[in-house]
Every structure is written in structure tokens, then in C-alpha cells.
Amino acid sequence: DAKTTQPPSMDCAEGRAANLPCNHSTISGNEYVYWYRQIHSQGPQYIIHGLKNNETNEMASLIITEDRKSSTLILPHATLRDTAVYYCIVRVGHYGGATNKLIFGTGTLLAVQP
């Protein structure tokens, strides 16, 4: 699986959009971009994933560049409860022959300020 690079920390004001970048320049054509977050003392939680099109769900939006070498996770209106470590993970698609394990880096600690 391709390696990802994320800034170690970011701040965001409550109510503003949080934009978390991720570089994955060695991504392969069959690899998806997954985002998870981990709130203190809890297990990681799935947020969103995508292959090449932008994706949106009730939690966030995922913008993937046309060359797929980077992506941005957007939390449109950050709240204090969004303070967490956010992990960007690149992984092959979910199919029977694959382990489907996630390889975590150190992520980005997002601190939402009141």
C-alpha cells in the first residue's frame, strides 16, 4: 500500500471549515483513499473514502486531485467534538483476495478552538 504524508497538527476555529491535507504521490490505480479519525481514548472511526471522484457524506467531504496524488478532507463546520487525530490511509479496494487491513501513519491532530 502507498505511503501517505500528513501535517502533524492543525488548528481550526469552531464553526469554520477544517481542511486536512494528505499527500499520496505513489498511489496506484487500484488504491482508494480512506479517512479515519480517533478521538482521545477511543478506537478509530471511519469517516469517508474515495477512488478518484469527490465524495460527500453526513460527516465530511473528500476532494481528490485529478492526478490522485493528494487529497483534502473537509469538515464543513468544525465543532469542539471534532478534535481528534485524523488518519489518511491508502489501500487497495475491498475484495475477497485482499487482507483489507489498514496501515496507519501518525495522522494529523486537529485541535478545534472555541
Added chain:
Amino acid sequence: DTGVSQNPRHKITKRGQNVTFRCDPISEHNRLYWYRQTLGQGPEFLTYFQNEAQLEKSRLLSDRFSAERPKGSFSTLEIQRTEQGDSAMYLCASSLLGGQVNTGELFFGEGSRLTVL
């Protein structure tokens, strides 16, 4: 659906003792994963099961570690002769392979924190 359940949530033990952690996955999830997480680091993959078969083990899983999933439901992770370096959070996750709505999402429990004195 009560989510992934892990027990105990906290365990303090003396070096050299054996400890066992239990994970109850989401019912009908056929895949189960164990991870270890130390302070300031992301979770590290240890092993995973598909049903009762253990299909992959990380090099991190030394001979002192053993995991089982005897009936393809709950799983146990045992650490024998614990060392101070084993102090960490042990996370369990489950997922469903197959089905119409299948994102490959892993559902994590809240973890079992081990402290070895």
C-alpha cells in the same frame, strides 16, 4: 448492533505474568483484526481472521503473543510472560466481507489498555 466490544478495558499486570484480552465483534462480521497502539503513534496491525482462520500475522506478533477465534465469533489475544514494552492499547476491529453495502470499513472497539509494571 452494539458495536465491537473489548474486555477488560484496563489491565495492570506485573512483568512476567500472562494476560488475555477478549473481543466480541459486530455480529455476522466475518473479519476480525487486532492492532496495538502506543502513545503518540497510529495503530499497528498485528493479525487478522476471516471466520475462524488466522490469515495473516505481523512480524510484531512475537512468539509470546497468540490470537484465536475458535468459532468465528469472539476472539482472544493472549500475551505470555509480559514485558514492559508490551504496555499499549490493544484494539480490535471487525468488518464484513461481501454484501451489497460493503465499503470495507473497519469498525473498532474502544480498546484494552495494558500496563506492565
